[in-house]
Amino acid sequence: MSTYKIVFAGPVGAGKTTSIASISDIEPFSTEEYATDDVKHMKDKTTVAMDYGLMELGNGEHIHLYGVPGQMRFDFMWEIIVEGGIGLILLLNNENEKPIEEMNVYLDSFKEFIERTALAIGVTRMQAGKGPNLDDYAASLAKRGMQAPIFEVDGRKPEDVVTLVQSLLYSLDPGLRHPEELERVAG
Numbered sequence: 001m002s003t004y005k006i007v008f009a010g011p012v013g014a015g016k017t018t019s020i021a022s023i024s025d026i027e028p029f030s031t032e033e034y035a036t037d038d039v040k041h042m043k044d045k046t047t048v049a050m051d052y053g054l055m056e057l058g059n060g061e062h063i064h065l066y067g068v069p070g071q072m073r074f075d076f077m078w079e080i081i082v083e084g085g086i087g088l089i090l091l092l093n094n095e096n097e098k099p100i101e102e103m104n105v106y107l108d109s110f111k112e113f114i115e116r117t118a119l120a121i122g123v124t125r126m127q128a129g130k131g132p133n134l135d136d137y138a139a140s141l142a143k144r145g146m147q148a149p150i151f152e153v154d155g156r157k158p159e160d161v162v163t164l165v166q167s168l169l170y171s172l173d174p175g176l177r178h179p180e181e182l183e184r185v186a187g
């Protein structure tokens with residue numbers, strides 16, 4: 001029986017805690033505290049150390065889901081949390097002022113980890129006609145010489161988050177991971 005660890009990262013409010021809770025088969029563990037600084041204008045609570053959830057695949061395999069805090073002042077946790085991970089899910093909030101610039105900041109911060117592992121990108125809060133579209137994200141990735149699966153997701157919808165996890169696993173090992181394994185979990 002195998003266990004894998006994947007890591008969710010991205011700016012404050014992108015939906016990391018929500019996404020992990022959406023797909024976890026156990027009660028998710030989170031370290032949310034009332035926000036005290038600029039974050040409190042956006043939302044009441046923010047992750048201060050990590051999120052944790054667990055997906056059980058039908059074949060007895062497990063995927064540990066770890067989320068890092070969005071706030072840069074907790075970035076010392078990032079390196080600790082990625083240890084042993086097999087890939088990164090980067091969540092971006094399309095309603096933020098400069099989501100593509102934010103993507104690039106995270107790609108820089110997690111550069112070594114991504115180079116060693118794999119990347120999938122989920123864009124939350126997409127509204128027609130507002131902000132960049134998925135092609136804009138892909139073009140910016142291509143400028144860096146990178147490509148990765150990019151999906152529009154709603155962190156509150158398990159099927160969206162499972163699709164993203166599935167795309168990450170598939171990019172790691174196309175032969176191994178059949179979509180139906182994960183669909184069972186999402187169902």
Ligand SMILES: Nc1nc2c(ncn2[C@@H]2O[C@H](COP(=O)(O)OP(=O)(O)OP(=O)(O)O)[C@@H](O)[C@H]2O)c(=O)[nH]1
Nearest residue numbers: 012013014015016017018046047069070124154155
């Ligand atoms: N409209 C919309 N709201 C979302 C989505 N994902 C999460 N939310 C909401 O956005 C708020 C923030 O989501 P969180 O999951 O706390 O964000 P986070 O990325 O964990 O943020 P930090 O821990 O502060 O870094 C919550 O109220 C969620 O219910 C989404 O895809 N669309």
Ligand SMILES: [Mg+2]
Nearest residue numbers: 016017046047
């Ligand atoms: Mg959080």
